[in-house]
Amino acid sequence: MRRLVSTLLVGLGVLLASAGCAGPYPADPHGTLSEVTGGVLRVGVSHNEPFVSVRGPVPSGREVELVEDYARTLDAEIAWTADGEEELVDRLEHGQLDLMIGGLTNRTPWKQKVGLTRPYAETTDEFGQQEKHVMAVRKGENAFLLDLDEFLQSSGGRS
Numbered sequence: 001m002r003r004l005v006s007t008l009l010v011g012l013g014v015l016l017a018s019a020g021c022a023g024p025y026p027a028d029p030h031g032t033l034s035e036v037t038g039g040v041l042r043v044g045v046s047h048n049e050p051f052v053s054v055r056g057p058v059p060s061g062r063e064v065e066l067v068e069d070y071a072r073t074l075d076a077e078i079a080w081t082a083d084g085e086e087e088l089v090d091r092l093e094h095g096q097l098d099l100m101i102g103g104l105t106n107r108t109p110w111k112q113k114v115g116l117t118r119p120y121a122e123t124t125d126e127f128g129q130q131e132k133h134v135m136a137v138r139k140g141e142n143a144f145l146l147d148l149d150e151f152l153q154s155s156g157g158r159s
Helices: 002-020 032-036 062-074 085-093 142-155
Strands: 040-045 077-082 099-101 114-116 121-124 130-133 136-138
Touching: 032 040, 032 142, 040 062, 040 085, 062 077, 062 099, 062 142, 085 099, 085 114, 085 136, 136 142
Parallel strands: 040 077, 040 099
Antiparallel strands: 099 136, 114 136, 121 130
16 A cells, blocks of 8 residues: 555656646747747737827827837837727737736726736825736736736836
C-alpha cells in the first residue's frame, strides 16, 4: 500500500510539473500581446473628460497619453475607435478591440464581461467619493493584461 501511494504521488507530481510546462504563464488565448507588439494596438475610446476627449480628429486626454506611452513600449501603432461604452465592450468581447479606455473605475458595470487592470490612479468624483481608475481588455488575455498592468504601475498612472 505504501508503495502504491508513493507511486501515485510521484505520478501526480510529474503530471503537475508537465502541466506547468505546457506553455508560458500567463497566456493570451487569442494572442493579444504578441499581435500588438510591433503591430497595431486597437483601442476603443469613450468620451469622458479629462480622461478621454473625442472632440477632434484624434482623441486626447490623460488616458490617451498613457496608452500612447504604452504603445511606444510595444513598438505598436494605435488604431482608435470612438463609441459608447456598451458598443466598445461588445467589440472588445468579439476581439475587434484590444483595449478600452474612458475614465472607467473599478466599479464599472462591465467587469463581468471584460478584464480590468489593477487601479492605477485615484480621483475624487463630484460627490467627494474616491474613484479607482482602470482600463479594460478582452477577458482572458492575461499576458497582455499583466504587461499593461506592469506599465501602468511603473508609470504611476501618469504620462
